[in-house]
Amino acid sequence: MKTTNRQTQEEKPLSVDSYARLVALPIHSENIFHFPDGLPAFESLKEFVFLCKPDTRPFFFMQALNPPDISFVCIDPFLVYPDYTPKVSDADARFLNLTSMEDALIISIVTVSKNVEDITVNLQGPVVVNIRSSVGRQVICESQNYPVRYRMWDALNRIETRKKALQPDLSAGDGIVYAEMQTDANIIRQ
Numbered sequence: 001m002k003t004t005n006r007q008t009q010e011e012k013p014l015s016v017d018s019y020a021r022l023v024a025l026p027i028h029s030e031n032i033f034h035f036p037d038g039l040p041a042f043e044s045l046k047e048f049v050f051l052c053k054p055d056t057r058p059f060f061f062m063q064a065l066n067p068p069d070i071s072f073v074c075i076d077p078f079l080v081y082p083d084y085t086p087k088v089s090d091a092d093a094r095f096l097n098l099t100s101m102e103d104a105l106i107i108s109i110v111t112v113s114k115n116v117e118d119i120t121v122n123l124q125g126p127v128v129v130n131i132r133s134s135v136g137r138q139v140i141c142e143s144q145n146y147p148v149r150y151r152m153w154d155a156l157n158r159i160e161t162r163k164k165a166l167q168p169d170l171s172a173g174d175g176i177v178y179a180e181m182q183t184d185a186n187i188i189r190q
Helices: 005-011 090-096 152-166
Strands: 015-019 023-026 047-051 060-064 071-075 104-111 127-130 135-138
Antiparallel strands (some): 015 023, 047 060, 060 071, 104 127, 127 135
């Protein structure tokens, strides 16, 4: 039986070159997130996967599947802005079929700069993904005044200063063992 080029292409497993020089990763359908509206200025990009590598933490990549050469650097916004409380509109919640915010993954797109001090995070327009249905959308935090270009370096300095202020003076020798709070994208918030 003669196979057509189309049949051959359909039988190949889908893969993404996360780092073209290193490895192609197989993509399973359950790991594909659908963005029916695309993203602002990238409306034609409808399907993404999230790629995480230990050496780029806390950053990860929102990789487009078609075309596969476009990806967005992302971060958990709660890491850089601990008091972040974005509101998802009723219309966006209906679009995403969110019945509980526990099903929502909220991430922010990062604007990378050569100067690390100029890296910014979009807090006004987070990406919200329903992890149960794998549908996502970039939303606008209406009636909230979060910055579109929140300077991450400044945020990290504030967090470090706050952490130092909360650390007890161990020279008093009170015998209590203190554990340093770890900020990690994999920590589940209550």
